[in-house]
Amino acid sequence: MVERKCRGCGALLQIIDADKFGYIPENQYTQGSQLCRRCFRINHYGKDEIGPVQADRSLDEINMGIRWSTGVVLVVDILDFEAGLPHELLELIGKKDVVLALNKIDLVPDETSLEELKRWAEGRLSEFNLSAPKFILVSANTGHGFQQLANEIRFLGKKVLFMGVTNVGKSSVLQRLIKMPIFGGQKQKNEPTVSPYPGTTVGMSHWEFPRGLILADSPGYVPQGRISDLVSPELAEKIIPHKKLTSHLYPIKPDDLILIPGLCAIECIESKDEGVLLAFTGSGVAWQKSTTKHLEKWLQKDSEISSWEQSFIELQPREDLTISGLGWVSARKSAYKLNVHLPTGVKLFTRPNLIGRKK
Ligand SMILES: Nc1nc2c(ncn2[C@@H]2O[C@H](COP(=O)(O)OP(=O)(O)O)[C@@H](O)[C@H]2O)c(=O)[nH]1
Ligand SMILES: [Mg+2]
Numbered sequence: 001m002v003e004r005k006c007r008g009c010g011a012l013l014q015i016i017d018a019d020k021f022g023y024i025p026e027n028q029y030t031q032g033s034q035l036c037r038r039c040f041r042i043n044h045y046g047k048d049e050i051g052p053v054q055a056d057r058s059l060d061e062i063n064m065g066i067r068w069s070t071g072v073v074l075v076v077d078i079l080d081f082e083a084g085l086p087h088e089l090l091e092l093i094g095k096k097d098v099v100l101a102l103n104k105i106d107l108v109p110d111e112t113s114l115e116e117l118k119r120w121a122e123g124r125l126s127e128f129n130l131s132a133p134k135f136i137l138v139s140a141n142t143g144h145g146f147q148q149l150a151n152e153i154r155f156l157g158k159k160v161l162f163m164g165v166t167n168v169g170k171s172s173v174l175q176r177l178i179k180m181p182i183f184g185g186q187k188q189k190n191e192p193t194v195s196p197y198p199g200t201t202v203g204m205s206h207w208e209f210p211r212g213l214i215l216a217d218s219p220g221y222v223p224q225g226r227i228s229d230l231v232s233p234e235l236a237e238k239i240i241p242h243k244k245l246t247s248h249l250y251p252i253k254p255d256d257l258i259l260i261p262g263l264c265a266i267e268c269i270e271s272k273d274e275g276v277l278l279a280f281t282g283s284g285v286a287w288q289k290s291t292t293k294h295l296e297k298w299l300q301k302d303s304e305i306s307s308w309e310q311s312f313i314e315l316q317p318r319e320d321l322t323i324s325g326l327g328w329v330s331a332r333k334s335a336y337k338l339n340v341h342l343p344t345g346v347k348l349f350t351r352p353n354l355i356g357r358k359k
Contacts, residue, residue, distance in 0.1 A: 004029075008039030008193035010061075010203030010217060021050060021202045039193040042200065051233065052166075052199020058219035062163055063092065065204050065218045070157025071097040073149070075164035075173055078102045078117070078137070079241040079282050082349045083324040084165050085128050086223040093163075099152045100125070100135035103169040106142050107244050107282050112355050120354055140172035149173075150182045158212050166198035166220030167228070167240055174207070174217050183209045192217045196237045198229065225347030226325030227263060231304050239263070239326060241282030247355065250289050252277045252336070257290045262303030264323055264346075267292050267339040275317070275334025280355065281327040299341060307344040312337070315350060318359045322349045330355070 004013045011022035013036060015029050022036050035043075038050050066072065072093055076084035081102075102121055105114075117137055125133050134152060138145035153160055162170045171192035177183060178191070193200055201219045208214050222229055228236040250258050252268045258279055259265035266277070279287035290298060299308060315321050315331045315338060322328035323340075324347040340348060352359065 004034065005203060005205055006036040006039055007034045007190035007205060008043070009036065009201050010205035010219070011036055012203070019050065021053065035190050042193055042195045046195075048195060048197045048200065048233070052197065053202045053219050055222035057202075058199070058221060061203050061219050062221055065161040065163065065216060066092055066094075066096065068159060068204075069096065069161035069216070070159045071099070071161075072156070073099050073101055073153065073160060073162045073173070075101045075103050075162060075168045075170045077104050077168040077241070078121075079104055079107055079245065080168075080226075080325060081121075081124060081354075082322055082351070083223055083226050083347070084168055086165065086221070089163075089165065089221050089223070090128065090130060097156050098130070098133060099149070099156065100133050101138045101145075101149055101173055102135055103138050103140055103173060104241070105137045105144060106139040107241055109245055109355060116358070120352065120358070124351060138173065140169045140176050143176060146176060146180065147182075150177060150180055153177075153215070159214050159216070161204075161216050161218055163218045164220060165223045165226075167196075168220070170220065171201055171217055174215060177215065178207050183213070183215075196240070196242065197233050198222075198236060198240075223324075225345055227323065227343060227346050228325035230343050230346070235304060238284035241327070242284070243282055245280055245282040245355070247278045247280045248287055250277050250279060250287075251275075255292045257292055257295060257298070258287055258329065259290060259298045260285050260287055260326070261298050261301040262305065263343070264326060265295055265298055265341040266321070266329060267295065267341065268336060269312075269339055270337040271334045272336075273334040275336065276332045277336070278330045278332060278356075279327070280330065283327065287327075287329075295341065305343040308341055309344045311340045311342070311348055313340055313348065313350065314338075318353045318356075320351050320353050322351060324348070328354075
C-alpha cells in the first residue's frame with residue numbers, strides 16, 4: 001500500500017483503527033478520498049473525537065519540517081504574543097530565514113491603530129532572540145496583510161514551513177494563502193483543517209504550487225506554562241481568545257482582588273496613588289472584582305486546577321501583566337505591588353501596554 005496522508009491534518013491515512021489518527025473507512029480509501037474521518041467530522045460537526053496530538057509527536061514533526069524547509073513562517077497570535085515566542089521554539093528555528101505572521105489582528109480593538117501595533121511589536125520583538133525579524137500583521141479571518149505575506153514568502157525559498165505554537169492560526173493562514181491567485185489560485189479540493197481545539201494538525205502536509213514552490217502545514221508546538229494547555233479541551237476552547245478584545249476598568253486599592261473564577265486571582269498589596277487596573281480578555285471567560293478575604297473561595301470555584309502558586313509582581317503605570325494563555329491586566333495612574341495566584345507552572349510576563357496611549 002502506498003502511504004497517503006490526510007490533506008486536513010497530515011496524519012498517515014489508515015483503515016485499521018478508528019480510534020487513532022488518520023483513520024478512514026476502507027471504501028473511501030479505495031475511492032481515493034484524502035481526508036481522515038476525524039477531519040471530516042471536525043469540518044462538518046465541529047467535533048474532535050480523538051483529541052489533541054501528543055506534544056512529543058508534534059515536536060518530532062516540527063523538527064523534521066525545519067530540516068526540510070528553506071525558510072519558515074512563524075505564526076503568532078497577537079493576543080497571546082509572549083506565549084507564541086517560546087525560547088525553545090526560536091532555538092529550533094536557528095538560523096533559518098523567518099517571517100513572522102502576527103495573526104488575529106481583527107481581535108484588537110479599533111482604537112489601537114495598525115501603526116501603533118507595528119511600533120509595539122517592533123519594540124517587543126527586539127527583546128527576543130531573533131536577528132532582524134521581518135514581521136507582518138495579518139488576519140486569517142479578514143485577509144488583512146496577506147498580499148504582503150505572499151510577497152515575503154517568495155524570499156523564503158521553495159520549501160516554506162508554517163509553524164508556531166498550538167492554536168495561533170497556522171492552518172487558517174495557510175488555508176487562505178493557498179487560495180490566492182499569486183499561488184495559482186486554484187480551488188483546492190481539501191484544505192488544512194482549522195478547529196478551535198489545540199492539537200488538531202497531526203503531521204506535516206504539503207501543498208504544491210507552480211514553479212516548484214511547496215508550502216507545508218505543521219502541528220503546533222505546545223509551549224510550557226500556558227493556562228489553556230492545563231485544562232480540559234472544553235475549557236481551553238472557552239479560554240482561547242476568539243472574539244474582539246474587551247476591557248473592564250477596576251479602581252484598585254490594597255486588599256482588592258481581580259480574578260477569573262477558578263483560573264487566576266490578582267491581589268493588590270500596595271498601590272502608590274489612586275489607580276486603576278484594566279483587565280483584558282478576548283475569550284469566553286470574564287474578569288471580576290472582589291476582596292482578598294474571598295481569595296480561596298474564588299480560586300476553588302468550579303475549578304479544574306488542583307495546585308496553585310503565588311508570584312509577587314511590581315507593575316508600573318502603562319505596563320501590562322500578561323498571563324500566558326489567558327489575558328492580561330494593565331496599570332494606569334499608579335504603580336502596583338501585586339500577588340498573583342495562578343495554576344502551578346503558568347508563566348507571567350510584564351511588558352509595555354499593548355492597548356491605549358503609550359508612555
Ligand atoms: N478571530 C480570528 N480567529 C482566527 C484567526 N486565525 C485563526 N483563528 C481561529 O483560531 C483557531 C485556531 O485556528 P487553526 O488554524 O486551527 O490554528 P493552528 O492550531 O495554529 O493551526 C480557530 O478557531 C480559528 O478559527 C484570525 O485571524 N482571527
Ligand atoms: Mg493546525
